[in-house]
Amino acid sequence: MTPPDDATAPVRHPDAPAPGELLGAHYAHCFGCGDAQPHGLMLQARAAEGVAITAEFTVKPEHQGAPGLAHGGVLATALDETLGSLNWLLRVIAVTGRLETDFVRPVPVDTVLHLEAEVTAVAGRKIYSTAVGRIGGPDGEIAVRADGLFIEVKVDHFIDNGRPEEIQAAMSDPDQVRRARAFEVNP
Numbered sequence: 001m002t003p004p005d006d007a008t009a010p011v012r013h014p015d016a017p018a019p020g021e022l023l024g025a026h027y028a029h030c031f032g033c034g035d036a037q038p039h040g041l042m043l044q045a046r047a048a049e050g051v052a053i054t055a056e057f058t059v060k061p062e063h064q065g066a067p068g069l070a071h072g073g074v075l076a077t078a079l080d081e082t083l084g085s086l087n088w089l090l091r092v093i094a095v096t097g098r099l100e101t102d103f104v105r106p107v108p109v110d111t112v113l114h115l116e117a118e119v120t121a122v123a124g125r126k127i128y129s130t131a132v133g134r135i136g137g138p139d140g141e142i143a144v145r146a147d148g149l150f151i152e153v154k155v156d157h158f159i160d161n162g163r164p165e166e167i168q169a170a171m172s173d174p175d176q177v178r179r180a181r182a183f184e185v186n187p
């Protein structure tokens, strides 16, 4: 998870959403951010300065592991989704190759998890990024953190491996930006 010596600093794409702008869901049925997934996380990410974002996720009763507490896998999903959203600022299509997660504090149901993430380096197809999630407010204590390694892929990754019905439906979306973002493709 340490970038190689020839890694470079990430470059924000000129058409990346402005700092403060909501990214919106990249795909309505995404478990992390989609608004058509009633039990999903419905995570909302917002562009920040540089190649960074902030995001929020409210833990619902459906997200429990231990009684009254968020499931660790759900928290990892929130971190994965937040880190994955960063790639939209680079306008690169990428998937998670590796995700290393630290669970620092339990996160109760009804808590808002405040996430911050940034890309730290790029080396060829490899994108290195890091995120923290805080509870008790955007400046509250750290409850979770993760480092991610995303690997750039071609759109064929989804076309070749996804189910045809969902691929076709996403590609037929009349909204051009949503259609592009379903696969995180530069429109």
Ligand SMILES: CCCCCCCCCCCC(=O)SCCNC(=O)CCNC(=O)[C@H](O)C(C)(C)COP(=O)(O)OP(=O)(O)OC[C@H]1O[C@@H](n2cnc3c(N)ncnc32)[C@H](O)[C@@H]1OP(=O)(O)O
Pocket: 026, 027, 032, 080, 081, 084, 085, 094, 095, 096, 097, 098, 124, 125, 126, 149, 151, 153, 158, 182, 183, 184
């Ligand atoms: C629906 C729309 C969504 C659009 C995106 C939505 C974003 C939000 C969703 C959150 C993101 C996700 O959960 S995405 C879903 C979860 N992830 C996946 O399903 C990915 C499954 N894995 C794969 O398909 C594959 O393993 C890939 C694509 C990751 C890599 O395969 P590949 O293309 O053949 O590349 P490969 O040559 O193996 O590796 C390229 C370089 O990366 C390194 N590398 C590869 N994997 C790893 C790894 N696990 N740990 C360390 N390093 C790795 C290699 O060493 C190599 O380094 P070097 O030799 O060049 O130095």
